[in-house]
Structure formats: structure tokens, C-alpha cells
Amino acid sequence: xxxxxxxxxxxxxxxxxxxxxxxxxxxxxxxxxxxxxxxxxxxxxxxxxxxxxxxxxxxxxxxxxxxxxxxxxxxxxxxxxxxxxxxxxxxxxxxxxxxxxxxxxxxxxxxxxxxxxxxxxxxxxxxxxxxxxxxxxxxxxxxxxxxxxxxxxxxxxxxxxxxxxxxxxxxxxxxxxxxxxxxxxxxxxxxxxxxxxxxxxxxxxxxxxxxxxxxxxxxxxxxxxxxxxxxxxxxxxxxxxxxxxxxxxxxxxxxxxxxxxxxxxxxxxxxxxxxxxxxxxxxxxxxxxxxxxxxxxxxxxxxxxxxxxxxxxxxxxxxxxxxxxxxxx
Amino acid sequence: xxxxxxxxxxxxxxxxxxxxxxxxxxxxxxxxxxxxxxxxxxxxxxxxxxxxxxxxxxxxxxxxxxxxxxxxxxxxxxxxxxxxxxxxxxxxxxxxxxxxxxxxxxxxxxxxxxxxxxxxxxxxxxxxxxxxxxxxxxxxxxxxxxxxxxxxxxxxxxxxxxxxxxxxxxxxxxxxxxxxxxxxxxxxxxxxxxxxxxxxxxxxxxxxxxxxxxxxxxxxxxxxxxxxxxxxxxxxxxxxxxxxxxxxxxxxxxxxxxxxxxxxxxxxxxxxxxxxxxxxxxx
Numbered sequence: 001x002x003x004x005x006x007x008x009x010x011x012x013x014x015x016x017x018x019x020x021x022x023x024x025x026x027x028x029x030x031x032x033x034x035x036x037x038x039x040x041x042x043x044x045x046x047x048x049x050x051x052x053x054x055x056x057x058x059x060x061x062x063x064x065x066x067x068x069x070x071x072x073x074x075x076x077x078x079x080x081x082x083x084x085x086x087x088x089x090x091x092x093x094x095x096x097x098x099x100x101x102x103x104x105x106x107x108x109x110x111x112x113x114x115x116x117x118x119x120x121x122x123x124x125x126x127x128x129x130x131x132x133x134x135x136x137x138x139x140x141x142x143x144x145x146x147x148x149x150x151x152x153x154x155x156x157x158x159x160x161x162x163x164x165x166x167x168x169x170x171x172x173x174x175x176x177x178x179x180x181x182x183x184x185x186x187x188x189x190x191x192x193x194x195x196x197x198x199x200x201x202x203x204x205x206x207x208x209x210x211x212x213x214x215x216x217x218x219x220x221x222x223x224x225x226x227x228x229x230x231x232x233x234x235x236x237x238x239x240x241x242x243x244x245x246x247x248x249x250x251x252x253x254x255x256x257x258x259x260x261x262x263x264x265x266x267x268x269x270x271x272x273x274x275x276x277x278x279x280x281x282x283x284x285x286x287x288x289x290x291x292x293x294x295x296x297x298x299x300x301x302x303x304x305x306x307x308x309x310x311x312x313x314x315x316x317x318x319x320x321x322x323x324x325x326x327x328x329x
Numbered sequence: 330x331x332x333x334x335x336x337x338x339x340x341x342x343x344x345x346x347x348x349x350x351x352x353x354x355x356x357x358x359x360x361x362x363x364x365x366x367x368x369x370x371x372x373x374x375x376x377x378x379x380x381x382x383x384x385x386x387x388x389x390x391x392x393x394x395x396x397x398x399x400x401x402x403x404x405x406x407x408x409x410x411x412x413x414x415x416x417x418x419x420x421x422x423x424x425x426x427x428x429x430x431x432x433x434x435x436x437x438x439x440x441x442x443x444x445x446x447x448x449x450x451x452x453x454x455x456x457x458x459x460x461x462x463x464x465x466x467x468x469x470x471x472x473x474x475x476x477x478x479x480x481x482x483x484x485x486x487x488x489x490x491x492x493x494x495x496x497x498x499x500x501x502x503x504x505x506x507x508x509x510x511x512x513x514x515x516x517x518x519x520x521x522x523x524x525x526x527x528x529x530x531x532x533x534x535x536x537x538x539x540x541x542x543x544x545x546x547x548x549x550x551x552x553x554x555x556x557x558x559x560x561x562x563x564x565x566x567x568x569x570x571x572x573x574x575x576x577x578x579x580x581x582x583x584x585x586x587x588x589x590x591x592x593x594x595x596x597x598x599x600x601x602x603x604x605x606x607x608x609x610x611x612x
Binding site for chain 2: 003005006009010013014017165168169170172173175176177178179325326
């Protein structure tokens with residue numbers, strides 16, 4: 001235990017000297033400022049709606065609806081291929097729109113047009129979901145930023161510390177010390193896990209609100225813990241196996257561009273690819289988001305796979321460290 | 330203490346690093362392992378210290394096969410000084426030593442500050458980060474790290490590298506003191522002076538094979554051409570004569586009063602090394 005406490009202390013000092021906590025603090029400030037000062041104030045653009053109602057059959061006077069005096073004017077307004085037209089000239093109302101070229105966008109435009117039409121005709125709306133728009137936005141973006149921080153930025157933290165130790169040659173010294181490689185890794189994981197969990201709690205508390213955080217945090221901390229361990233272990237293996245920081249940077253780029261970005265893109269833009277369900281990061285991302293919305297999306301299989309992945313990565317990290325210890329000086 | 334029998338090792342199918350090394354190192358002995366770069370010295374040391382697995386033949390330390398002895402107890406008994414001073418650059422000398430000492434049982438580790446004092450480490454640098462140290466200071470801290478656990482078996486790789494002459498003399502004295510305490514020392518070096526002055530026996534290794542193994546004195550004697558060179562002065566003129574030692578028994582071809590100097594033609598350890606391996610140590 002004496003050795004382990006010294007390992008923890010040493011890893012903490014390495015993190016401090018590597019300005020890791022300062023960077024995490026800056027990320028926290030940056031994300032929180034963006035969420036509170038920009039994101040929650042963003043009004044998502046609606047598709048413009050034009051209504052042609054020469055016989056004044058509807059009394060709708062909504063801010064987002066524009067009037068068209070004639071069918072011709074309606075068609076002209078909808079020529080931008082974005083706007084949705086509703087024509088009340090005939091007895092049966094009709095939705096008019098020109099294709100935008102994207103089947104998906106046209107589908108969304110149609111849904112919005114019908115929703116507006118229904119709203120006009122029934123003048124009744126129904127609240128869907130538990131959260132208002134701001135609450136939803138805050139939870140959504142907090143989950144996404146946390147995923148990004150842990151998977152892309154946090155990954156660098158442990159790797160950079162191990163690279164420093166590699167450059168100093170001290171990993172070779174640990175090869176002849178009466179300490180198991182697993183304990184050497186475990187100490188690093190403990191420090192990074194604690195740091196990531198603290199980051200999760202602070203980011204959630206600041207951006208979702210303290211009272212709501214109590215409901216979210218148990219599930220969010222669990223998902224953050226899983227993601228943190230997986231990414232830290234991948235970072236550790238890469239840093240142990242790759243000979244220099246240049247190669248590591250290249251690998252990081254590949255990881256960020258080809259592994260994390262599709263998942264992030266799909267989550268942010270609504271783009272969906274069928275193959276995404278085979279992407280492991282997608283499941284971690286979904287689980288993280290579900291945690292922030294109180295949904296229990298993750299199955300037992302998910303946790304079993306995560307646990308298996310952590311165990312396998314841990315064994316891989318032990319092997320990679322042994323290899324580094326035996327490397328020619 | 331150490332017994333290697335037909336030790337072989339290959340990094341891959343085409344590159345065999347060791348070709349059946351056999352040697353023993355007795356308790357309390359200083360054993361020198363001499364060879365040029367790429368000869369297999371480091372590979373042998375890595376096998377002995379339990380870092381490299383997958384060797385052929387057998388190697389036992391403390392009476393136990395290394396492959397099965399890589400336990401906490403095994404690592405508590407050995408100390409290793411690497412060729413380069415591997416230390417945490419952001420920590421001070423004292424912090425480094427306390428950190429490395431923390432892995433050994435409480436009663437086993439030596440006092441870090443006393444050890445550094447013994448190694449004549451500058452006091453004003455004790456609490457400063459290693460990144461501000463000179464090469465010689467780093468080497469002193471590294472030596473302290475290797476000694477901090479009071480090892481029974483000490484592996485030293487180029488211990489005097491990076492030290493000034495007085496530092497090298499100090500290190501040799503400390504190595505002698507360790508041996509007097511009963512520590513067995515496995516010394517890997519290029520430095521012939523270190524090997525000659527410190528080692529009870531040396532092994533010459535080249536291309537993964539032991540070319541010769543004996544006490545330095547014996548190796549030099551065996552390879553001596555048994556000649557002496559005598560410088561003398563006759564009729565105001567300085568002259569030199571090379572004669573066989575057997576001739577010394579007969580009458581000298583000049584008066585003893587004329588002799589200026591007598592030099593035995595004993596080879597240096599490096600000369601002997603070249604005779605056995607066909608190459609120099611610095612190649």
C-alpha cells in the first residue's frame with residue numbers, strides 16, 4: 001500500500017506539472033460559457049410557412065406564418081425549395097412544396113407543414129416529453145461535450161504523461177522494481193478516473209443545474225467512468241507502443257476523424273448511417289445521452305461488453321508496458 | 330549467486346543475440362562483462378534481471394531459475410544501475426529516491442539523504458528538480474537509486490560514464506565497499522580501467538559468445554609476450570633494448586648503473602580483448 005500511495009502521489013505530480021488540471025479547468029470554463037451564453041439562446045430555424053387563404057377560412061395569426069395573397073404568390077414564395085406552403089383556396093386544404101433534393105429534409109418539411117396545418121385547424125397543441133426546450137438543450141449539449149472531452153481530449157492526458165515517463169526512461173526502471181505493472185497502471189487509472197468524474201460532476205452541476213444534477217449524476221458518472229477507463233487505457237497502450245509523439249499525433253488524428261467524429265456528427269446533425277450501430281463509440285455516446293435524459297437505454301449486454309473491453313484493454317496495457325520495459329535503450 | 334548454462338536468445342528468427350553462454354558468478358564477487366556495442370551484454374543483463382523472457386538454456390539467480398523467480402521477493406533482492414540515468418525529471422533527487430524506495434520493505438531501504446551525501450551529491454540541489462542537474466549529478470542519483478534497497482545482487486551498466494575522474498574514483502570506492510558488505514556485483518562496461526581495477530573475473534563477449542573468461546591479471550599474464558624493455562644510457566647516448574624475461578636470469582648486456590627504466594611488456598586488458606575477439610571495445 002505504501003508503494004501504491006507513492007505511485008498515486010507521483011502521478012498527481014506528473015499531472016500537475018503537465019498542466020493537466022489547468023487544461024481541464026479551462027475546458028470546463030469554455031464549455032460552460034458556450035452552453036450558458038450561446039447554445040441555450042440559439043433559436044433553431046424553422047422552415048418558413050406561407051398560407052394562402054383568400055376566403056379567410058382560418059383565423060391563424062401565428063408569428064412564424066406568412067400570408068400569400070394568391071396561389072401564384074404562394075408558389076413564388078415556395079420557390080426557394082425550403083419554405084412550406086399551405087393552400088386553403090379549395091375546399092380541402094393542401095400542402096404545397098418543391099423538393100429540396102434531400103428526401104429526408106422534404107420529409108421533415110412535410111411533417112412540419114402538417115403540424116402547422118393541424119395546429120391551425122385544431123388550435124390545440126400537445127406537450128411531448130418531460131423537459132422544456134432549454135432543459136433539453138442543456139442536457140443534450142452537456143452530454144455531448146462530456147463525451148467529446150472524455151473521448152478526444154481526456155485520451156490525450158494519460159498518453160502524454162506516459163510519453164513523458166517513456167522519454168525519461170523510468171518505465172524501464174519500473175521493470176526491475178518489486179511492483180506489478182498492473183499496479184503501475186491502476187494508479188494512473190485511479191487518478192484520471194477521479195479527475196474525469198470530478199469534471200463530469202462540475203460540468204453537469206454548472207450546466208444542468210444542481211438540483212437536476214442529483215437525478216442525473218449516478219447514471220452520468222457511471223457512463224463517464226466507463227468511457228474514461230476505456231479511453232485512458234487506449235491512450236496508455238498507444239503511448240507505450242508508438243515510438244514517438246509524432247506517430248501518436250497521427251494516430252490521434254485518425255482516432256478523432258474516423259472513430260469519434262462520425263458518432264459525434266450523427267448525434268449533432270441527425271444524420272444516420274446504418275453501420276453506426278456496429279460502431280462501439282456510438283453505443284457509448286447513446287448511453288451517455290440516455291443518462292442525461294433519465295432513460296435506461298443501456299442493456300446488460302452493453303455493460304458486459306464494456307467490462308470485457310476494459311479487462312482486455314487492461315491486459316493489453318500490461319503487455320505493452322512489459323514490452324516497453326524490455327526495449328533497447 | 331548467478332549460474333548461466335547454454336544461454337541463448339533470439340529477438341527474431343534471423344537475429345540470434347546469444348549463442349549458448351555459460352558462466353557462474355560467486356557470492357560477493359565482482360564479475361565484469363565486457364564487450365562492444367551489440368555484442369549481447371544488455372540482452373544478457375535483461376535476462377538476468379528478469380526483464381526479457383523466452384530465453385533458451387538455463388539461468389538461475391539465488392538458486393532459482395529466473396523464468397520462474399520473477400516475484401516481488403526476487404526484485405527486492407536486486408538493484409540495477411542502467412546505462413543512462415533514468416529519473417523523474419520533474420522530481421528532486423530526494424523525491425525520486427523516496428519514491429523508488431517506497432516499493433521495498435521499510436527496514437530494507439537506506440536513508441536517501443545519507444546515501445546522496447556518501448555519493449558527494451551537492452546539498453543545494455537535494456530539493457531541486459532533476460531537470461536542473463548535470464550529467465554527473467544525475468549519475469550519482471541513479472547510483473543512489475540502485476543502492477537504496479541494499480541489494481544482494483547489484484547490476485551496474487557503465488557506472489562511471491558521465492563522471493569526472495574524481496567521480497569515477499569515488500564510484501569505484503563505493504563499489505568496493507559494497508563488495509566488502511557481501512554484495513555480488515555484475516558489471517557491464519566498455520571501460521577497461523573499471524574492469525581491471527574492480528573485477529575479480531571478467532568475461533569477454535563478442536557476437537553473443539563468450540570469447541574468454543578469467544581474472545584480469547591471469548588473462549594479461551596468459552597473453553604476455555614475457556619481454557621487458559630497458560632504457561639505458563651508454564657513453565652519453567640513450568638506448569633501448571627489448572629482452573625476453575628468461576634472459577634476465579643471465580648476465581645483463583650492460584651495467585646496472587646505466588639503466589634508466591625497465592618496462593614489462595604485459596598487455597593491457599584491451600589488448601587481450603582484441604586478441605580474443607578480433608575487435609576493439611569501442612567499435
